[in-house]
Amino acid sequence: MPQRKSWVYYNDRLSRYLFISSAVLVSLIILCIIWFVGMQGLSTFREVSIIEFFTSSKWSPDSGKFGALTFIAGSIGTTLIAILLGGPLGLAGAVFLAEIAPPWVRAFMRPATDLFAGIPSVVYGYVGITVIVGLTGKLTNSPTGYGMLAAGIVLAIMILPTVISLSEDALRSLPRTYKEASLALGATRWQTIRRVLVPAASPGILTAIILAMARAIGETMAVQMVIGNSPRFPDSLGSPTSTLTSNIVMEMGNTPFGSTWNNGLFMMAFILLIIALIMIILVRTASRKGAAR
């Protein structure tokens, strides 16, 4: 045995440290973001009461009113509309692709779905402005059509690829034997899908829905283009309002760093971050539940 350690040994050591330091760096960046946004945001409450921030819908920084309820309601409302419209539609698409579509249709639709996911959100917003706003104006009898419904519809379209591809993967990864067993018992294709395949894939489908919600609640550009950007509480589906993201992007440039107004916007960003964290925890629980069965 040679006494001196070979270069392989040092190479192994070196790459080990390289990977460890990369991992540390990444975690550090994430923690710094959370820390910075959190600190900046929470300092809002030195001048604004927590209760006012979360329960008042009066947002007029010039006169010292910082009630963010409008934006929270706007974000949650648009996301719910998006999930209610896009979730069932996406699941239906996934079932179609996984179980019903002939191979050539799937060979065409699956890449198309992935392409959908890659379209920049400003394009969705532009389509929203030109097509959907007119439609929602008629639907809600509002003069402009800008508002939660328009944003919800645009978001529903945007989350379709996420819902479709993740749910399809979940359905496809089921053992073939479930389907065979069900059909051999005399079940129709529809009974098999509804009573065996979709329930068996439900953890994966749930993950898809939650990730889609995360995408919807964080979407900024497309929402900002069709929501109307008025800090007014959304009392109808067709009235202009704002969401957390759209308001941050509209006002962030006008506010001096460290002012209460600026801090308020940071607090809104922090709320988004917390929501994202909760979603991630939910996804993990859902997939763990799936693995445990």
Next chain:
Amino acid sequence: MDKIVVNKLDLFYGDQQALNNIGIAMKERSVTALIGPSGCGKSTFLRTLNRMQDLIPSVKIMGQVKIDGQDIYAAGTDVVLLRKKVGMVFQNPNPFPKSVFENVAYGPRIHGETDKKKLSEIVETSLKDAALWNEVKDRLHESALGLSGGQQQRLCIARLLAVGPEILLMDEPTSALDPISTMKIEELISELKDKYTIIIVTHNMHQASRVSDRTAFFLSGDLIEEDVTSVLFTRPAKKKTEDYISGRFG
């Protein structure tokens, strides 16, 4: 009385012929074993009897399969009713990721039974008929995936009995099981044949001779010979059969 009569059955996967002019008749309330080396077409043949083979794209089937005198490949055949009548047990136990109860109740439910009391009666009788009741009666609402392999296979048989079939197709039902579970399934088969017509594919010639009344020997998509089991294993008429059962190939 002949329950199943197969006439001039050919089956193609694309251009490749997998079954070649099969003709065979099976009696009601009897056990027929299908034996032969891997890839000889015995499983393929089994799956033509409940039209599960239709699920594979590019399959072409010609000829006649008559069950109770009706050609199941005739236009207008209700595949759902056919599969209700001709049930199937698969090689690997394949319970649904549901509770024991829901697994057995699945069949009756899809065929329209909603009465809770009736469902639990069906579940109980089916589990008893599959010789599983005593082992699972206290855990009916736990996941079926927690059962052992042998229990899962008997659960699949119970799930099948619950829809009220007349014919049971078994595709190597014990090949994934340990010897004791295998023995239990074999005992079950000899009890079930009082009520059902059973066709079992098996790799194991001892199993064929233990459980079956008649045995059919398949080779490369041909039905070489079919006879009373004891005759086929002791005085086979064909040279190929003799070579196979004496272990000269396969």
